[in-house]
Amino acid sequence: MVHYISAMQDRLLQLLPEAKTNVPLAPYTTFHIGGPARYFFIARQKEDLVHAVEAAKKLHIPLFILGGGSNVLVSDKGFNGLVVKIEIQGIDWKQQKDENVRVCVCAGEQWDHVVALSIEKNLFGVENLSGIPGTMGAAPVQNIGAYGAELKDTLDEVEVFNKKTTQFEKLSADACKFHYRESIFKKKEGESLIISEVSLLLKTNGQFRVQYKDIDRYLSDHQIKNLSLSMLRNIILEIRQRKFPDLREVGTAGSFFKNPILRKKEFQKLIAKFPEMPFYELDQDRVKVPVAWILDRICRLKGKTKGSVGAYERQPLVLINTGNATANEVKEFAYEIIRNVKEKTGISIESEVQLVGKF
Numbered sequence: 001m002v003h004y005i006s007a008m009q010d011r012l013l014q015l016l017p018e019a020k021t022n023v024p025l026a027p028y029t030t031f032h033i034g035g036p037a038r039y040f041f042i043a044r045q046k047e048d049l050v051h052a053v054e055a056a057k058k059l060h061i062p063l064f065i066l067g068g069g070s071n072v073l074v075s076d077k078g079f080n081g082l083v084v085k086i087e088i089q090g091i092d093w094k095q096q097k098d099e100n101v102r103v104c105v106c107a108g109e110q111w112d113h114v115v116a117l118s119i120e121k122n123l124f125g126v127e128n129l130s131g132i133p134g135t136m137g138a139a140p141v142q143n144i145g146a147y148g149a150e151l152k153d154t155l156d157e158v159e160v161f162n163k164k165t166t167q168f169e170k171l172s173a174d175a176c177k178f179h180y181r182e183s184i185f186k187k188k189e190g191e192s193l194i195i196s197e198v199s200l201l202l203k204t205n206g207q208f209r210v211q212y213k214d215i216d217r218y219l220s221d222h223q224i225k226n227l228s229l230s231m232l233r234n235i236i237l238e239i240r241q242r243k244f245p246d247l248r249e250v251g252t253a254g255s256f257f258k259n260p261i262l263r264k265k266e267f268q269k270l271i272a273k274f275p276e277m278p279f280y281e282l283d284q285d286r287v288k289v290p291v292a293w294i295l296d297r298i299c300r301l302k303g304k305t306k307g308s309v310g311a312y313e314r315q316p317l318v319l320i321n322t323g324n325a326t327a328n329e330v331k332e333f334a335y336e337i338i339r340n341v342k343e344k345t346g347i348s349i350e351s352e353v354q355l356v357g358k359f
């Protein structure tokens with residue numbers, strides 16, 4: 001067995017000389033949780049991605065692609081395969097004939113850095129998505145969204161490396177099958193796709209999207225009439241700061257659960273039981289309900305802790321590592337919440353955070 005492991009290690013290191021072995025993953029996640037990766041490799045260029053995929057294929061070992069580590073819960077046992085951290089950098093701004101700008105961003109760039117640069121260049125489209133952690137490559141996976149905007153609103157094209165065909169391919173926004181916190185990249189049909197680059201179409205002349213209640217309230221409370229892109233960014237950063245923990249101080253992966261979208265029939269049962277619950281009608285048959293409200297007002301979970309895991313006091317949708325929480329503790333805490341919500345409301349909620357490795 002020992003011989004087998006070291007032979008495998010030798011072969012992997014021949015194929016990927018810069019790979020490291022037995023690397024703790026906790027420092028690479030915003031939860032600060034997780035055991036070691038058997039092999040760990042940083043892809044700094046697109047070709048590195050190709051080599052890593054080839055190596056994993058040749059040795060028949062599982063591959064996991066890591067971005068900013070802000071939406072994962074890595075098992076305490078770690079990952080028994082090759083973890084590839086995407087650090088491919090590069091941003092290219094292309095003026096279009098119609099005065100709009102196409103920006104092509106490599107997957108390893110920080111999302112919020114791209115937002116800040118876009119605003120510096122006075123380009124509209126991503127300002128409401130200010131302050132979201134993680135990399136550009138991770139953004140399309142869950143179609144990041146906030147304050148009435150979603151990535152899909154500005155996304156033009158995604159470049160992927162297809163593990164099956166071992167080719168780089170382009171996917172239009174339609175082909176990405178975006179929905180609320182959903183995309184092809186979370187589904188079986190997209191499991192062979194690794195995002196290497198994302199193109200956005202930004203506008204030189206855009207409209208501010210300020211109807212969302214938190215922004216609207218801020219503007220009227222502060223009597224702001226003449227808004228600029230940078231003002232809107234700062235307002236959003238301030239609103240987020242009030243509700244979400246600072247990742248530099250608190251271990252968390254942000255919102256742990258997705259807000260469920262219910263069919264009208266199911267929703268009607270729920271609202272009859274809890275008439276004061278806020279809700280958002282998406283169309284004739286679908287209604288979105290805020291899990292944070294359910295966790296706070298029905299399950300009374302705001303600020304609740306168990307061991308080293310807790311539901312954040314200002315936003316219970318956010319689970320936090322209050323000390324040295326293990327992945328198992330977080331998982332158990334989350335499952336308890338899922339059961340609690342089911343018992344009290346009858347609805348099933350799902351994790352937004354991806355579980356990595358064996359639990």
Ligand code: NAP
Pocket residue numbers: 132142143144145146147148211212213214243254255259280288289290291292315317
């Ligand atoms: P919030 O403003 O308290 O809203 C809670 C829920 O109500 C969300 O599902 C939100 O939908 C929905 N909602 C509020 N106003 C709405 C409207 N006018 N129309 C339709 N739906 C409406 O949420 P929060 O926890 O403070 O978070 C602030 C924003 O950051 C939210 O947009 C949230 O989705 C976003 N966020 C995104 C991520 C992510 O992309 N992974 C993580 C954390 C927070 P929406 O979710 O569609 O806004």
